[in-house]
Amino acid sequence: MKKIGLFLGCNIPLNRPDVEYSARYMLKELGVEIVELEGATCCPAYGTMPSLDIVGWAAASAWNLAIAEEKGVDTITGCGSCYGSINEAKYYMDKHPEIKQKVNEILGKVGKKYEGTATHWNFINYLHDNIGLDTLKEKIKYNLNGLTVALQTGCHNLWPSRAFPHTEENVFFPTKLKAVVEAIGGSAPNYSTLTDCCGMGALRSNAPDKSLALFKKKLEVIKEEINPDLCVTGCSSCLLQFDAGQALLAEQKKINFKIPALHIVQLVAIAMGAEVEKATAMASIPLNGVITKIKGGN
Amino acid sequence: MEEGGVNVIDLTQADESFIKELKELGAEELKECIQCGKCASTCPMALAGLEFFIKRIIHAANLGLRDILLEDSSVWGCQSCNRCVEVCPMDVVPYEVIQAVRRAAIKVESCPANTYEGLRNLYKFGHAVFPKGFEERRKKVGLPEKPPTALSNEELLKKYREVLRQTILEEIAPFPLD
Known part of the structure; x- marks a missing residue:
């Protein structure tokens, strides 16, 4: 039986636990045992330790990786920052022995050690490269029935590719999330701003109007070019922007449409028969039409 | 900068020790930048319209414009997306310059x-x-x-x-x- 350490981060367990519920449901249905990473913390977020110095960044990430190493498992995250920050810290430690040594001096004082043996996955790569699309297809109860989906892989799932254990053939034209959505019966047409940033993150925190204006441009292109039933993200921060951020833009009368949004683990969990009320409990934009389309077509 | 105004940069403010400080804080390849602008073409900060985006930040850093960079809050709006790292033809690792500026700024408590x-x-x-x-x-x-x-x-x-x-x-x- 496959095992994986579920790395929760902050936004998924604390802001969008419907994503955590969905990730747990999906992994269980896939026959993957979830190993809890007791004592795990924030990745750390880019605006915290990474903005202080490299050793502090690496030590905070290594704390999390060491917990997984003790349990002999790889880790998986649905948050882009958690994927990027930890993998970048790992890249620095594995490339620069002097950083790794300093980190281990720090961790040693609390009885921990970073070896570098655990692979830190995101859900897109895990479903695509580890589980495999054929297995995924077999586990689906409800085919998406041609649902049109706008894809948002998320910045930190793509760049810097040098730091990532699994990546795309062309990081400026990612295809794995598309393949996953299409494997479960969705239609995921390309659109011209496919890899544009959603604006969530430091930009949203420090320049909210500019962040939402950037997001609005992307949304309008999506609406005009592919008019999807649903937006699907590979990152929980993107989900916050596509769902609550989009609802805010509509409330401010800056857009006159609302496209529902889900994280990829929510979509897959629903297609596998998860309880919709739990899998979408924190969604700001109603998903009734999407659910009817998924469940009605079979 | 005022809307439509001219942003005059006073080069007499240049402080060469700032360049050294940034290198020590992680921006090791700072001097390799040729200002080609490839990073700016992919930078969300540039698309969103922040006063200083990646190419300008590196330019200002290489001119040693410490006060201007530390007082401006743009670096704190960087998404850490690393598109710049992916595309830079000179391996400047531009994102490390952003982080180095943040690290310099936080030492003098100039952060949001x-x-x-x-x-x-x-x-x-x-x-x-x-x-x-x-x-x-x-x-x-x-x-x-x-x-x-x-x-x-x-x-x-x-x-x-x-x-x-x-x-x-x-x-x-x-x-x-x-």
Whole structure:
């Protein structure tokens, strides 16, 4: 039986636990045992330790990786920052022995050690490269029935590719999330701003109007070019922007449409028969039409 | 800069020691930049219209414009997306320049208040993002009120704080670490 350490981060367990519920449901249905990473913390977020110095960044990430190493498992995250920050810290430690040594001096004082043996996955790569699309297809109860989906892989799932254990053939034209959505019966047409940033993150925190204006441009292109039933993200921060951020833009009368949004683990969990009320409990934009389309077509 | 105004940069403000400081803070390849602009073509800060985006930040850094860069808040709007790292033909690792400027700025307490909030939450709870009402949200989806992170394990949270106290946070945190 496959095992994986579920790395929760902050936004998924604390802001969008419907994503955590969905990730747990999906992994269980896939026959993957979830190993809890007791004592795990924030990745750390880019605006915290990474903005202080490299050793502090690496030590905070290594704390999390060491917990997984003790349990002999790889880790998986649905948050882009958690994927990027930890993998970048790992890249620095594995490339620069002097950083790794300093980190281990720090961790040693609390009885921990970073070896570098655990692979830190995101859900897109895990479903695509580890589980495999054929297995995924077999586990689906409800085919998406041609649902049109706008894809948002998320910045930190793509760049810097040098730091990532699994990546795309062309990081400026990612295809794995598309393949996953299409494997479960969705239609995921390309659109011209496919890899544009959603604006969530430091930009949203420090320049909210500019962040939402950037997001609005992307949304309008999506609406005009592919008019999807649903937006699907590979990152929980993107989900916050596509769902609550989009609802805010509509409330401010800056857009006159609302496209529902889900994280990829929510979509897959629903297609596998998860309880919709739990899998979408924190969604700001109603998903009734999407659910009817998924469940009605079979 | 005022809308439609001219942003005059006074080069007499240049401080060469700033370049050295940034290199020590991680911007090792800063001087390799040829200002080709490839990073700016992919930078969300540029698309969003921030005063200083990646190419201008590197330009200002290489001119040693310490005060201008440290007073402007643009670097704190960087998404850490690393598109610039992916495309840079000179391997400047432009994102490291942003981080180096942030590291220089935070030493002189020139950063947005939410930076301290994130650091305080990270230290106190093990979670930089710590929104209110999470217990109710978790209950609604049938999960335990606290996630199985450091939040549920005081002993490990204490050890994590001990790790953080051995980093530079100990020197620069503007809040008590105990």
